[in-house]
Amino acid sequence: MTGEFDLIRQYFHFPQGRGVVLGPGDDCALLCPQPGWQLALTSDVLVQGVHFPEEAEPAAVGHKALAVNLSDLAAQGAEPLWVTLGLTLPEADAAWLAGFADGFRTLLARQGASLVGGDTTRGPLAIAITALGQVPVGEALLRSGARAGDLICISGHIGDAGLALMALQGRVSLPPADWQALAPRLHRPEPRVALGRALRGVATACIDVSDGLLADLGHLLQASGVGAELRLGAMPFSPPVQRWLASGGDPMTLLGAGDDYELLFTLPAAARARLPELAAAGGVPLAVIGEVAAAAGIRLFTAEGEAVRVEPAGYDHFGTD
Ligand SMILES: [Mg+2]
Known part of the structure; x- marks a missing residue:
């Protein structure tokens, strides 16, 4: 089991970008937002058979699982910085993992964000992502500011x-x-x-x-x-x-x-x-x-x-x- 999950981690060994003081490998990642900016945080869980069909192309699943989180950051006016990935998998299917990691990595790199941590466990296929972004203090877009005439x-x-x-x-x-x-x-x-x-x-x-x-x-x-x-x-x-x-x-x-x-x-x-x-x-x-x-x-x-x-x-x- 340990060997299997070490293998999984190999698929998610991505380069680290801005604000990452210490990436995955220790007990925690160490992260540092820009002074004068606030952190925006969002989480989503996607379950196979509920949010995506069993036959879905793994690269598309990797893309979409990340995209829905980055979309929440976008809606708040936040710039994506860091992401964590929790994967529950029935087995370490190398082809599925390689495809998923590719879709995930491509979008992550395009947005200049880093995968800074995560966990893998055995069970029905589910993907839990937390994304953090930064936005200048007081400039976050909220749902609550609309006024008559807008x-x-x-x-x-x-x-x-x-x-x-x-x-x-x-x-x-x-x-x-x-x-x-x-x-x-x-x-x-x-x-x-x-x-x-x-x-x-x-x-x-x-x-x-x-x-x-x-x-x-x-x-x-x-x-x-x-x-x-x-x-x-x-x-x-x-x-x-x-x-x-x-x-x-x-x-x-x-x-x-x-x-x-x-x-x-x-x-x-x-x-x-x-x-x-x-x-x-x-x-x-x-x-x-x-x-x-x-x-x-x-x-x-x-x-x-x-x-x-x-x-x-x-x-x-x-x-x-
Ligand atoms: Mg939303």
Whole structure:
């Protein structure tokens, strides 16, 4: 057993980056954030069969397990620094480990972050990640700062991952080219770290879209004590999603679907002119999809101005329905 797990550790022997005084190998890692910065910390546990299917490509699992944590750091305007990895494995499957480590390492290196510790144990496949980032004192983006009159903005496209998941589950049928375009959006989401950094000092509130646009907007609005008016016609849907909608697909399904890992944020109306500059800094297009309102709740309107019924519900692991 010891030999087996020493073998596992070999796959995760990565170079150490900034702020690491002492990396893995001792009882603890020693880490030092930049003076004048606060630490942001987030944790996620992914379980095979619940968060990713058994047949999922190991490199994609390694990428996504890290990406969902880095996305939370991005939503707070924090820059990723350090990550710990807890792996529960039924066996030391060399091919799976090599693939997983490769997907994990590639994204980690691209973000300039270090793996500074972790643990391995035997059991059903599960991945526990804790990610730490830093943000200048007082500049973290919170969910609670949205004010009536603010613009509601979203990065990238919305609903890509949701439609890809429906295709994977056999609930919809997509042209092969559209599936090819959408699958990476489900399996390899890109955490919007550069955008989160650019939004510091500009956005009034921010959250990443993990549970679904309406559910996550609901979280932001609740924390801010406000409501929202959204325009369905302003939603940034990708060409494959537009084709699916044109063939009779229901856009409400996609606004309720999770896994896009885009940033949903609010901006003072006076900052509208800064959107192109923020999009360039974030390396992703930005769209204004509505405005913050004083009255609680989400009101959604079609291009014709008709109100659409909204039931904000996201993925709830302990939900009864
Ligand atoms: Mg989040």
